[in-house]
Amino acid sequence: MDQNTGQVIDDDNDIGEITGRNLRVLEALLFAAKEPLHLEEAKPFLSDGANIEDLAAQLSEKYKHSGVNLVKRGEAYAFRTAEDLGFLLRREETERKPLSRAALEIMAIIAYHQPVTRSEIEEVRGVATSKGTLDVLMEAGWVRMRGRRRTPGRPVTYGTTPEFLDHFGLEAITDLPGLNELKGTGLLSANLPPDFAVPAPNDGDLFDNEDPLDADDDGDDLLTELSQDDFDH
Structure with a gap:
C-alpha cells in the first residue's frame, strides 16, 4: 500500500x-x-x-x-x-540471372566447409576457382570474407552470411541437409561409393588458426584483379 x-x-x-x-x-x-x-x-x-x-x-x-x-x-x-x-x-520480380554450375558448387563447398580458402575450394572441386565467381556470390550477399589463415601468405577464408540463411529459410547453418536427406531429394545418387560422405556443416565461428579481417581489409584487391576471363569458367 x-x-x-x-x-x-x-x-x-x-x-x-x-x-x-x-x-x-x-x-x-x-x-x-x-x-x-x-x-x-x-x-x-x-x-x-x-x-x-x-x-x-x-x-x-x-x-x-x-x-x-x-x-x-x-x-x-x-x-x-x-x-x-x-x-x-508470390509476385513477379526482376528476373535474376541464375547461378552457374560452378557458382552453385562453390556455394555448397563454402556452406559445408566454412571457413574455407580459395585453394581449399579448388582442392575439393579439382579445378581452378574463378575470382569472378566468388565475387558474384559476395555481390548476391550469400558469401563474405571472414578472416585470414595463420599460414604462409595469410589466405582469406570465406563463409556464409545471415542473408544466405534467410534466403534458404535456415535458422542455423547446421540445418543444411545431410547425406541421407540429399539422397532423398534426388540430388545425389543412391549408388555412391561406401566412403562417400557429406561433411557436417560448420557454424562459421572463427577457428583458432584464423584471424579476423582488419577493418581496412575489405577485399578491394580481389575486385581490382577481376577480368572478363574470370566469368567464363
Whole structure:
C-alpha cells in the first residue's frame, strides 16, 4: 500500500503492463526492420532489465499459427510469411540471372566447409576457382570474407552470411541437409561409393588458426584483379 495515497500497489499488474509494452515495442521493431533484427539492436527501446529472449519467444508463440511467423535466422529474428501461404503472395520480380554450375558448387563447398580458402575450394572441386565467381556470390550477399589463415601468405577464408540463411529459410547453418536427406531429394545418387560422405556443416565461428579481417581489409584487391576471363569458367 502506498503510504502517501493509501492506494494498494499491484506490482504484478505493473510488471504485466511493462511486459506488454515491451512486447508491442519489439513487435513493431521487427515489423519495421528491412532485414532480420538482432535482439541487441532492440534493447535500447525496451525497459531496463527486459528479458529480450523471453519476449522473442512469446512473440514466436503468438504468431505460431498466424499468416506470418516470427522466425530465427542465425542470431537475428524476422517476420516471414507462413510456409503454407507463401504461394499466395508470390509476385513477379526482376528476373535474376541464375547461378552457374560452378557458382552453385562453390556455394555448397563454402556452406559445408566454412571457413574455407580459395585453394581449399579448388582442392575439393579439382579445378581452378574463378575470382569472378566468388565475387558474384559476395555481390548476391550469400558469401563474405571472414578472416585470414595463420599460414604462409595469410589466405582469406570465406563463409556464409545471415542473408544466405534467410534466403534458404535456415535458422542455423547446421540445418543444411545431410547425406541421407540429399539422397532423398534426388540430388545425389543412391549408388555412391561406401566412403562417400557429406561433411557436417560448420557454424562459421572463427577457428583458432584464423584471424579476423582488419577493418581496412575489405577485399578491394580481389575486385581490382577481376577480368572478363574470370566469368567464363
